[in-house]
Amino acid sequence: MDFSFTEEQKNKRQEFFKVCAELAKDRMRGFEGFESSYDTDEGWKYHLYCAKEFARRGWLSLAWPEEYGGSGNMMDRVLFAEARGYHGVPGVDVFGVQMLAPTILACGSEEIKREFLPKIATGEIQFCELWSEPNAGSDLASLTTTAIKQGNEYVINGQKIWTTGAHRAHWSFGVYKDDLGGKPHHNMVFLLFDMKTPGVTIRPIKYIHNMHIYNEVFLDNVRVPAKVVGQEHEGWAVVNTLAAFERSNIDDIMRMQRDIEHVVAYCNTTKQDGVPLARNPVIRNRLAKIAGEVEAARMLAYRVADLQNRGELTLMEAGAVKIFESELLERFASLMTDVLGPYGQVKMSRWSPMDGWWERIYQEHFVQSISMGTNEIQRNLIAWRGLELPRMK
Amino acid sequence: MDLRFTEEQEMLKTSAKDFLVAECPKSKVRELEEDKIGHSPELWKKMAELGWMGLIIPEQYQGMGMTFQDGMALIEEVGRNLLPEPFISTLVASFAILAAGSESQKQEFLPKISRGEIKVSLAYLEENGKYDVSGITIKAAPRGEDFILNGTKMFVEMAHIADYLVCAARTGDSAKPEDGITLFIIDAKSPGITTEIIPTIASDKLCEVKFDNVQIPKNNVLGEVNKGYQALKDALRKAAIVKSVESVGSMQACIDMTVAYMKERVQYGRPIGAFQALQHLIADAWIATQTARYLVYEAVWKESSGLPCDKEASMAKAYTNEAYKFVSKWGIRLHGGIGTSREHDMSLYYRRAKAADCAYGGTDFHNEIVARELGFQK
Numbered sequence: 001m002d003f004s005f006t007e008e009q010k011n012k013r014q015e016f017f018k019v020c021a022e023l024a025k026d027r028m029r030g031f032e033g034f035e036s037s038y039d040t041d042e043g044w045k046y047h048l049y050c051a052k053e054f055a056r057r058g059w060l061s062l063a064w065p066e067e068y069g070g071s072g073n074m075m076d077r078v079l080f081a082e083a084r085g086y087h088g089v090p091g092v093d094v095f096g097v098q099m100l101a102p103t104i105l106a107c108g109s110e111e112i113k114r115e116f117l118p119k120i121a122t123g124e125i126q127f128c129e130l131w132s133e134p135n136a137g138s139d140l141a142s143l144t145t146t147a148i149k150q151g152n153e154y155v156i157n158g159q160k161i162w163t164t165g166a167h168r169a170h171w172s173f174g175v176y177k178d179d180l181g182g183k184p185h186h187n188m189v190f191l192l193f194d195m196k197t198p199g200v201t202i203r204p205i206k207y208i209h210n211m212h213i214y215n216e217v218f219l220d221n222v223r224v225p226a227k228v229v230g231q232e233h234e235g236w237a238v239v240n241t242l243a244a245f246e247r248s249n250i251d252d253i254m255r256m257q258r259d260i261e262h263v264v265a266y267c268n269t270t271k272q273d274g275v276p277l278a279r280n281p282v283i284r285n286r287l288a289k290i291a292g293e294v295e296a297a298r299m300l301a302y303r304v305a306d307l308q309n310r311g312e313l314t315l316m317e318a319g320a321v322k323i324f325e326s327e328l329l330e331r332f333a334s335l336m337t338d339v340l341g342p343y344g345q346v347k348m349s350r351w352s353p354m355d356g357w358w359e360r361i362y363q364e365h366f367v368q369s370i371s372m373g374t375n376e377i378q379r380n381l382i383a384w385r386g387l388e389l390p391r392m393k
Numbered sequence: 394m395d396l397r398f399t400e401e402q403e404m405l406k407t408s409a410k411d412f413l414v415a416e417c418p419k420s421k422v423r424e425l426e427e428d429k430i431g432h433s434p435e436l437w438k439k440m441a442e443l444g445w446m447g448l449i450i451p452e453q454y455q456g457m458g459m460t461f462q463d464g465m466a467l468i469e470e471v472g473r474n475l476l477p478e479p480f481i482s483t484l485v486a487s488f489a490i491l492a493a494g495s496e497s498q499k500q501e502f503l504p505k506i507s508r509g510e511i512k513v514s515l516a517y518l519e520e521n522g523k524y525d526v527s528g529i530t531i532k533a534a535p536r537g538e539d540f541i542l543n544g545t546k547m548f549v550e551m552a553h554i555a556d557y558l559v560c561a562a563r564t565g566d567s568a569k570p571e572d573g574i575t576l577f578i579i580d581a582k583s584p585g586i587t588t589e590i591i592p593t594i595a596s597d598k599l600c601e602v603k604f605d606n607v608q609i610p611k612n613n614v615l616g617e618v619n620k621g622y623q624a625l626k627d628a629l630r631k632a633a634i635v636k637s638v639e640s641v642g643s644m645q646a647c648i649d650m651t652v653a654y655m656k657e658r659v660q661y662g663r664p665i666g667a668f669q670a671l672q673h674l675i676a677d678a679w680i681a682t683q684t685a686r687y688l689v690y691e692a693v694w695k696e697s698s699g700l701p702c703d704k705e706a707s708m709a710k711a712y713t714n715e716a717y718k719f720v721s722k723w724g725i726r727l728h729g730g731i732g733t734s735r736e737h738d739m740s741l742y743y744r745r746a747k748a749a750d751c752a753y754g755g756t757d758f759h760n761e762i763v764a765r766e767l768g769f770q771k
């Protein structure tokens with residue numbers, strides 16, 4: 001067992017960190033990471049700018065097989081995500097780059113690959129994910145939005161919900177019923193379409209803290225060309241392939257690593273009664289515990305990358321990182337909003353310590369624990385598939 | 394021992410509940426939250442007509458003269474429904490006036506509070522963010538017949554619409570932080586006062602209040618000069634209990650809402666409430682609510698009976714701070730995506746839980762009081 005990076009990895013990592021540090025200089029105050037890019041025009045512009053900077057270095061296609069311009073190494077993607085997380089820069093469309101591209105590589109036709117991979121690699125088109133519906137959340141297979149084939153086209157009718165960034169994305173990937181009489185799990189199609197298509201209506205769902213990131217998407221006789229990933233009627237298999245590529249969470253973990261550094265600096269320099277907060281044994285002790293947990297999360301994420309590299313990743317291992325990371329983020333935010341006393345409730349403003357970061361994370365941690373398969377569903381999978389416990393009917 | 398509400402208290406609870414459901418639906422709560430001012434004079438007037446502001450103010454000051462315990466029955470409903478009004482701040486300020494005010498001050502202010510004519514807020518926290526008395530540093534210097542107040546108070550509830558502020562300031566130097574504190578009741582429109590709303594998680598209109606050479610007539614000293622500590626401490630202890638009661642009401646609302654949703658929301662062909670993993674989570678949330686409830690009721694009873702209860706009040710506040718955050722967090726988690734929407738009541742409670750935790754003492758502060766009361770030496 002060897003936890004060290006190779007010389008090559010060290011060099012790459014350094015390069016990733018250098019570029020991200022440079023990009024972070026242009027970041028707006030209190031603006032962090034990918035999802036908040038969707039909220040404001042400036043945020044989105046900045047995201048696209050970072051995307052271009054990454055694309056021109058070939059970093060949006062890092063882990064792709066060599067014939068498609070990548071290095072074929074998952075670890076590169078991890079090192080890059082670490083740098084982005086640490087510096088809080090966006091630029092990587094989680095949906096297109098991290099989820100759809102590997103899915104297309106795994107089960108897309110040559111035609112789909114040729115059409116979409118280059119546009120994802122250049123950052124030219126940004127995607128959103130049209131999966132969840134009002135009555136089909138955890139139980140996604142019960143979805144009812146239909147896509148009925150008519151010649152070379154599909155006509156889509158129904159409603160999707162929680163669509164992250166639908167109001168910014170150029171294209172979507174989604175899953176729809178395409179065979180109304182078909183057998184369960186063999187009656188869906190995985191389709192890509194342009195979000196500007198007539199019949200698509202987008203309505204915002206404001207998040208707890210009032211940012212506009214998520215949306216409802218209404219699909220009313222949306223007529224689209226048949227850009228199918230995988231086979232018709234077999235979209236569910238594609239959904240499962242994609243689910244395995246969802247975030248490794250390493251960027252979020254690195255962000256926490258960086259947060260530890262910020263918090264230590266804050267506690268060292270902020271005095272109460274002339275004594276730095278850092279001397280308060282309660283604060284020291286609790287933060288030390290969190291730091292240990294962040295380290296544990298990071299090692300587990302490396303383990304996931306290592307398994308992924310060898311094509312051995314199990315849902316159990318990926319689920320463990322997702323659950324642990326999201327709940328750790330919640331503990332961290334709870335602790336920090338406590339440490340800040342009455343200032344823990346203050347939004348970014350001239351009064352807020354650390355740019356109101358913890359007030360925001362105190363609300364944003366739900367994004368991690370609820371989306372991409374809730375933590376409860378992940379726990380079920382660990383128990384049923386990983387630990388092979390009997391499943392209650 | 395009889396751990397039930399009295400019949401009158403039950404009636405008070407029911408009528409308060411009916412009133413709030415009718416007059417202050419959640420849509421109104423949210424509307425006032427997003428509003429710049431965040432106060433509805435019509436709603437305030439109706440509350441005043443019901444006598445809410447004077448509920449525990451003695452009858453001689455035109456209050457209803459109910460016990461502290463009676464009043465808390467109402468506060469629980471306020472917590473269940475969420476009320477975006479300067480109600481609790483005015484209540485807390487009235488505690489201070491009752492505890493420290495001279496007879497003529499009581500005659501001057503309490504009837505107006507009872508009738509809902511004035512809104513009052515307690516200004517005690519400062520930029521240092523400290524909940525304990527050593528955090529009070531701003532100075533009021535005597536000058537002729539007046540005091541001149543300078544400095545900044547923070548997190549003053551709805552100071553932007555308050556008519557008066559009860560403000561704690563230093564008037565004397567002393568080795569002990571408890572000494573040298575004076576309470577003033579200040580006309581909030583006095584020259585030299587500027588107020589700005591601090592943006593907070595619950596948009597609850599906590600304010601920064603700046604005093605720039607504010608002239609306060611000696612008549613507006615509440616109680617004795619340099620001896621304001623005890624009244625402040627008593628008011629803050631009661632405030633901690635009030636906030637805990639309010640939180641218990643809110644926690645119950647979270648439980649009710651979540652249980653109802655778990656019965657109604659179907660995934661995988663059954664109500665999600667049928668999944669044992671979720672049943673255990675909601676059972677834990679219910680236990681947290683129930684433990685908080687009786688811990689808080691004990692403090693209410695002691696306070697209402699005039700028994701010493703620094704320890705119980707702090708235990709109640711420290712425990713409820715955490716319990717409300719815990720229950721509202723699981724409320725969201727069990728709702729899934731819908732719970733994270735700004736429009737959904739669950740997220741409103743979640744944000745309010747953090748605000749409740751910050752009001753009248755955080756968990757560490759109250760646990761420190763508990764530790765002291767237990768006999769731990771410094």
Ligand SMILES: Cc1cc2nc3c(=O)[nH]c(=O)nc-3n(C[C@H](O)[C@H](O)[C@H](O)COP(=O)(O)OP(=O)(O)OC[C@H]3O[C@@H](n4cnc5c(N)ncnc54)[C@H](O)[C@@H]3O)c2cc1C
Pocket residue numbers: 128129130131132134136137138139161162163164165214366367370371372373374375376377380658660661665668670671726727728729730731733
């Ligand atoms: C911030 C955010 C962003 C999102 N972004 C997107 C997006 O871009 N695209 C998209 O398609 N979707 C998106 N989603 C939707 C997300 O995938 C769903 O919210 C999630 O799958 C849960 O579904 P639900 O909200 O309907 O909750 P439900 O499935 O109704 O779940 C409610 C509760 O029941 C629990 N539960 C359900 N089934 C079981 C079970 N079998 N055992 C135990 N517990 C169970 C859940 O864990 C949860 O606690 C997003 C959601 C959020 C909150």
